[in-house]
Amino acid sequence: MKLISLSVMLLALLACGATEKKAAETDASATKEASSDIDRRLAQFVPTDLTADISSLSEEDRAVLVDLLQAARIMDEIFLRQVWVGNPELRKKIALEADDPTREYFDVNFGPWDRLAELEPFIGDMPHPEGAGFYPVDMTKEEFNAWIEAYPDQRESFTSLHSIIQRQGEALIATPYSEAYGEWLDPAAEHLRSAAEKTSNASLETFLNLRADAFSSNDYYESDIAWMDLASPVEVAIGPYEVYEDALFGYKTGFEAFVTVDIPAESAALSRYKEMLPFLERNLPLEDRYKNFERGTASPIRVVDVVFVGGDSKAGIQTLAFNLPNDEKVREAKGSKKVMLRNVLRAKFEKILTPIAERALVPEDADRIAFEAFFNESLHHELSHGLGPGKITIDGRKTEVRLELKDLYSVMEEAKADVMGIYNVLALIEKGEMSEDLLENLGPTYVAGLFRSARFGVHEAHGQGTVAQFNYLLEKGALAVDEQGMFRGVPEKFPGAMRDLLRDMLMLQANGDYEGTAQFLETYGQPTKPLLDAIDRLNDVPVDIRPRYPTAKELGG
Numbered sequence: 079m080k081l082i083s084l085s086v087m088l089l090a091l092l093a094c095g096a097t098e099k100k101a102a103e104t105d106a107s108a109t110k111e112a113s114s115d116i117d118r119r120l121a122q123f124v125p126t127d128l129t130a131d132i133s134s135l136s137e138e139d140r141a142v143l144v145d146l147l148q149a150a151r152i153m154d155e156i157f158l159r160q161v162w163v164g165n166p167e168l169r170k171k172i173a174l175e176a177d178d179p180t181r182e183y184f185d186v187n188f189g190p191w192d193r194l195a196e197l198e199p200f201i202g203d204m205p206h207p208e209g210a211g212f213y214p215v216d217m218t219k220e221e222f223n224a225w226i227e228a229y230p231d232q233r234e235s236f237t238s239l240h241s242i243i244q245r246q247g248e249a250l251i252a253t254p255y256s257e258a259y260g261e262w263l264d265p266a267a268e269h270l271r272s273a274a275e276k277t278s279n280a281s282l283e284t285f286l287n288l289r290a291d292a293f294s295s296n297d298y299y300e301s302d303i304a305w306m307d308l309a310s311p312v313e314v315a316i317g318p319y320e321v322y323e324d325a326l327f328g329y330k331t332g333f334e335a336f337v338t339v340d341i342p343a344e345s346a347a348l349s350r351y352k353e354m355l356p357f358l359e360r361n362l363p364l365e366d367r368y369k370n371f372e373r374g375t376a377s378p379i380r381v382v383d384v385v386f387v388g389g390d391s392k393a394g395i396q397t398l399a400f401n402l403p404n405d406e407k408v409r410e411a412k413g414s415k416k417v418m419l420r421n422v423l424r425a426k427f428e429k430i431l432t433p434i435a436e437r438a439l440v441p442e443d444a445d446r447i448a449f450e451a452f453f454n455e456s457l458h459h460e461l462s463h464g465l466g467p468g469k470i471t472i473d474g475r476k477t478e479v480r481l482e483l484k485d486l487y488s489v490m491e492e493a494k495a496d497v498m499g500i501y502n503v504l505a506l507i508e509k510g511e512m513s514e515d516l517l518e519n520l521g522p523t524y525v526a527g528l529f530r531s532a533r534f535g536v537h538e539a540h541g542q543g544t545v546a547q548f549n550y551l552l553e554k555g556a557l558a559v560d561e562q563g564m565f566r567g568v569p570e571k572f573p574g575a576m577r578d579l580l581r582d583m584l585m586l587q588a589n590g591d592y593e594g595t596a597q598f599l600e601t602y603g604q605p606t607k608p609l610l611d612a613i614d615r616l617n618d619v620p621v622d623i624r625p626r627y628p629t630a631k632e633l634g635g
Contacts, residue, residue: 482590542603
């Protein structure tokens with residue numbers, strides 16, 4: 079194992095305005111060796127070919143795909159810098175001095191911090207900056223808040239989803255993404271415009287041109303609306319969407335891309351669920367005054383195969399479905415689009431979920447997990463992101479759940495979607511819209527899925543949402559552990575416990591209750607010994623897939 083000098087980290091810290099004290103602290107550990115267990119870490123991700131059936135695509139669609147792939151690859155470069163401004167220089171150093179596993183694991187994580195180990199460094203010992211590459215490394219929450227309190231006219235630009243915060247002498251400044259990442263966004267926009275010129279699909283042409291314009295204007299509303307109307311054999315979601323990387327405030331969005339091909343027969347089969355959204359909103363276990371009846375209900379559902387994923391969604395754990403856009407204004411006007419990534423779902427079920435069930439669940443529950451249940455739970459997880467409180471009023475002030483829950487929003491929103499997904503499937507079975515046969519598979523598949531999520535890290539913030547579900551269900555008697563430490567569901571208590579858990583989560587969101595959310599996660603989000611023991615039994619099971627994209631390689635994009 080070669081030593082990797084971390085002097086590049088020092089230079090990057092100085093470049094982004096770190097203090098002399100911070101620089102000296104970093105310099106003291108500037109020659110740390112990469113982790114000795116890098117092979118074990120890398121083995122947690124099983125290499126997996128994600129092929130997509132493009133046999134029915136026209137030559138035109140294939141040509142469009144090539145441009146989309148070129149634009150999508152650029153998202154990798156932008157997100158690398160959003161994770162940490164020093165990443166590009168460190169990558170160069172690693173390319174020269176490190177072995178293959180270290181280089182590969184750096185690429186998996188988009189940086190030197192292990193996303194499966196609470197972001198501990200596997201190269202050097204520099205702590206992961208909470209604000210990633212969105213803020214100066216040495217900036218604190220207190221400094222940020224004091225600045226916008228002193229300069230209230232800058233609040234909007236500082237809390238914008240599409241700006242980074244930098245130092246300029248003694249001052250803090252907000253730099254829009256179009257300026258900060260223009261070197262990459264400009265060529266990405268050109269690829270989108272090139273694809274727009276080649277396609278005869280009007281909806282795709284409109285979206286691509288509007289999204290290219292958004293890369294320079296930082297206004298994504300019109301292109302998000304156009305994406306909702308997009309109906310094409312070839313689809314792409316590309317741009318800044320999720321706030322997961324910003325652990326300081328949850329304000330800043332990471333760039334990502336999904337290049338996909340539609341599976342029209344399966345998409346059509348699921349389209350009936352969007353007609354059920356008003357029923358599902360009415361059926362939520364909270365008072366009507368907290369429900370959101372103003373969101374749009376267009377909510378198209380697509381089943382696709384992934385051709386390539388870039389940026390935020392490729393870092394660490396792979397996305398198996400997504401629900402976009404996140405802009406509440408778009409959701410109120412049009413709803414949101416749910417996209418199921420069929421080839422990713424199938425790969426995770428076969429390579430991850432099935433062996434997890436065999437090691438963590440009692441045999442009779444392990445035998446009942448099913449891909450259909452996994453698919454439907456994933457679908458209704460995504461549908462659930464478009465249900466429940468969004469825009470809310472606190473003490474007469476109009477705001478959004480996202481803004482009130484801040485850094486805890488993503489944790490609670492993902493956990494809410496897990497629970498609401500099951501609650502809604504149970505409601506649809508009772509209504510006769512889904513097969514009763516799913517009842518046998520639903521609970522065991524959900525619990526196995528919780529173990530899959532828990533392995534992403536039970537002690538870090540996002541893991542608390544998963545752990546909270548375990549502990550709440552155990553407290554309610556809907557989940558039990560036998561003498562061998564194997565988990566089993568208690569079917570007669572499961573529906574009621576899920577209803578109660580969902581109601582508690584929704585009320586925290588409806589009230590924009592940051593302190594209550596923190597207390598809920600503190601109460602229920604601490605992993606117990608039975609849970610940790612069960613996770614230990616999964617050591618020989620890969621945590622996730624490490625995708626390879628042979629179809630993209632075949633196309634040459």
